[in-house]
Amino acid sequence: xxxxxxxxxxxxxxxxxxxxxxxxxxxxxxxxxxxxxxxxxxxxxxxxxxxxxxxxxxxxxxxxxxxxxxxxxxxxxxxxxxxxxxxxxxxxxxxxx
Numbered sequence: 001x002x003x004x005x006x007x008x009x010x011x012x013x014x015x016x017x018x019x020x021x022x023x024x025x026x027x028x029x030x031x032x033x034x035x036x037x038x039x040x041x042x043x044x045x046x047x048x049x050x051x052x053x054x055x056x057x058x059x060x061x062x063x064x065x066x067x068x069x070x071x072x073x074x075x076x077x078x079x080x081x082x083x084x085x086x087x088x089x090x091x092x093x094x095x096x097x
Contacts, residue, residue, distance in 0.1 A: 009070055010038040017096075030081045032096050037077070037089035041070040 017031035048066040052059050073089055080087035 009074070010035055010042055013038055026084075026086075029086055033087065033089055033092075034074070034077060034081075036095050037073065037092045038070060039095050040091070040093045041066070045070075 013031045013034035017028065017035060020027040021031055022028075045063065045066050048063040052063055069091070077087040077089060
């Protein structure tokens with residue numbers, strides 16, 4: 001959770017994909033969905049910090065809001081994965097298939 005809360009949120013789904021992706025299609029589907037979601041929001045997070053720096057801190061709250069989105073939907077996705085349901089993350093670009 002501590003590592004996944006920042007810019008390294010994509011690391012845990014990548015490890016899950018590499019470890020169990022070839023053995024279980026279900027684990028692969030969950031890991032790919034989470035990886036796409038985390039990569040999307042990592043890019044958005046970096047861009048939000050760039051916007052904050054360009055505006056000299058006027059939009060200081062944008063990275064905080066961007067940080068909340070993957071936190072909330074990541075928790076929801078984890079609960080759904082625990083229930084065995086494939087969660088379709090909102091606001092996600094598909095990087096991997």
